[in-house]
Amino acid sequence: MQLVGKKEQNARRGVGSRGRFGVALAALLVAALGTACGSSEADKTPTKPGKPKAGSEAGAAGAPGNQAALAKQKEMARLAAVKRWGLAKPPLIAPAAPKHKPEIETREGFEVDDHEGLPPVFTTIPTEEKVVFLTIDDGAEKDPEFLRMMKELDIPYTAFLSDYLVRDNYPYFKEMQAAGVTLNNHTLNHRYMPALSYEKQRQEICGQQDNIQKRFGKRPTVFRPPYGNYNDDTLRAAASCGIKHVPLWNEEVFPDRMDYREWDRDVHPGDIILTHFRGREDWKGTMPDMIRQVMKTVTDKGYAVGRLEDYL
Ligand SMILES: [Zn+2]
Known part of the structure; x- marks a missing residue:
């Protein structure tokens, strides 16, 4: 995961949370x-x-x-x-949404040269609660079992959609949205942003803003660049079409393991977890297998999965 981070190993930001939340x-x-x-x-x-x-x-x-x-x-x-659904343990119940949204800053080492007024780029939400956030990218796999599983287990997650993978089945993602999932921007064609001109990046990001608004009736305010790669132009382009937050991730989960960004190979309060809409062609298992894996890991460590939007 080659990001712009220079101090990846010790740069976790630990801004205190505001207020206590009940269970x-x-x-x-x-x-x-x-x-x-x-x-x-x-x-x-x-x-x-x-x-x-x-x-x-x-x-x-x-x-x-x-x-x-x-x-x-x-x-x-x-x-x-x-x-x-074969979960090892019941998921822990997430804390109530914070009364005041935390102030989210760009992670140290993740800034672009001139970052004044640009949306923050972060990998964790400032909180002291043992809560993490599940984010699922791209949109290749459209497994109806996954939708059923998440609804029945009442586990929140946030989707980042790339249109070229989604456009053959919008109704699948409409159903997801109807279940309370926020559909966010992951560009039209999943290109490596830093290789594109400002104008091309704008087409990729703003084009997907317009597309999501048209297809799903709601314009995103949250964007994740493909591969987590971006430059000044990416953030400027994103800001120009209404993006307020650019969440990356601290952990990535697969059906058989979790990868960690931090040197301590552990989960932390407020961490954002990345995974993908993928199936057996791409990895060793199904979407439900992946969910069993992530829920076992975070539950064993005493974490609940919260709703990212409650904090943004
Ligand atoms: Zn992606």
């Missing part, structure tokens, strides 16, 4: 218990964390006892999914 499940239970104490008000309180889906049962399910029951039901379903 989502705990919050859910507290909410349920809290409502139970004020039961006379319960009927007038239709929306609380853990609220039921709208429907004929909504009124009854909004009652305090049922909220706790719903939380329990949800947890039971998750544990059943853990078993069904």
Whole structure:
């Protein structure tokens, strides 16, 4: 992984996080218990964390006892999914989204010459929580099992799409988006950016901005250059078409292993993990195999997978 980093081995930025976050499940239970104490008000309180889906049962399910029951039901379903998908352990529950977004700066050694006003380039999110972020690139493999698995396990991730790999099956990524996944920019044709002129880079990045907006109805604000390679022009071009953040990664995961950027070969709070939409032609396993691998590694180390967008 040849990036612009000069001090890769010791440059992890450890800016402190802001505020403490509760554990989502705990919050859910507290909410349920809290409502139970004020039961006379319960009927007038239709929306609380853990609220039921709208429907004929909504009124009854909004009652305090049922909220706790719903939380329990949800947890039971998750544990059943853990078993069904062959995960070694249940994934840890991610901390609640931070109340204030952390200030994200460009990682030391990753700056371009004139970086004033350009989007930050980073490999980790400043936080003290044991949370990591899963990012999946390119878009070659379109495995329906993977979509089902992630939905049932309720594991968040963020996609970086390159149009030349995605365009034969937009509906697959529409389904992904409908499940709550943010679709971000990974250029039209996955070229090595530093070899291209500013204008060509702009076509690659802004072209994919327009394309994602047209196909999926939402213009990205997050961009990852192919191979993690970029220069001044890349960041300037990205900024010119609305990009606010350029996340790279500290770990890369495959179905059979995890590779580390840092000398300590370990995961750290806020680390961004890279993987790819790939199948058996490209690596030793399937997308679900890769997920089992990454979840085993991070869960064993005591980390939850969070939603990157909550921090950007
Ligand atoms: Zn890529």
